[in-house]
Amino acid sequence: MAMVNINELHTRIRLINSVSSFNKFFLDIKNTYNYVQMGFVIFELSDLFQFDVSHFGNFNDVFLGNIKSNSELVRYCVNEVKTIQLSQLSRGCESTLIIPISLHNNKFACLVIELPNLSAESHNIQVMGDYWRIFLVEIFEAYRRVSSRNTVKITRREKECIQWASMGKTSWEISQILSISQRTVDFHLTNCIRKTNSTNRQHAIVKCILSGQLLT
Template structure:
């Protein structure tokens, strides 16, 4: 059964079969168009509780790209992508009422941070009318969140620069503080070849030097 045909009234958002089908669809998302469509389906089948998914993607050690999937109230779209929201989602894992970030946020909207590894995090925006339901609903959505963020990470990696295996090997040893000569001895190639691979990495990542290339590759999980 497709997610688009499911509603709490017909299938039950907490039904195990519905949950398994949901996870299967998440795992089979192949591109960002499908991902965006999937979030819309999740929103439709779970209305009114689930409103949006926020993805935070590090592009450099100091730069974060925020993307919003779903249809939250238009009046708070930009507020959801604020630095304050990102800081909370980066550092915390407990659900929080958006009203705690200011009076512009409705009290019945909650933010559920999602973490899935190094520099990989996002958040769910949930609409919960009764505060007594917060723990239960967030527990349910946190089980889905891990799958959703991993699906997003998989798609994000498809957009990364094409670093070859040999370039990656050179970067990994450079991360360990090895010089080009030391890397050449470890990999059994010439020092000139190592410098060639590292220069390619610098160019591919639009970096100024190998240290910046390493930093970019670390935060984007290339290495």
């Protein structure tokens, strides 16, 4: 496998500043190395034992659906860092490599690479994993740059309401504590539910806790 100059790759990753440039980076690498598919998959804990899955890069719909529904893959990325073939976790192509990275707070991720062919020799797998692991931290930093542009922040008043709600206070009790109307409390809590893409107040509380929004 021909290797692109490491310094050149570092530079290209640092220049990523949008979703489109992030996706283009993976497409360019896929074409350069003649990979079948390549991308970065992020698992974000959204509730107890529930993950929202997002991705950047080049995957067909069937393959991506299998990745998103693969509980063994999620469990592996949460607990391990060693490069592994997807087929060792579940039914899948032996030529698909999973390179996990432990992220921060409630997020985990992996670099997914499907090769045209791959010897089953563990040495080849390790070499491939070691090579791409060089860039994983910078790839994640690129993800943080891109995702931070689209992150919805809750307001100070919304945070006050959701903090009190997390302590078990009702809307009426929160209204008395903050000296605002109960209707206004419900308005702020509804905004929290909408902004966090939650199904109800408790779900929004869990998401805010997991994302660290209640700690800032």
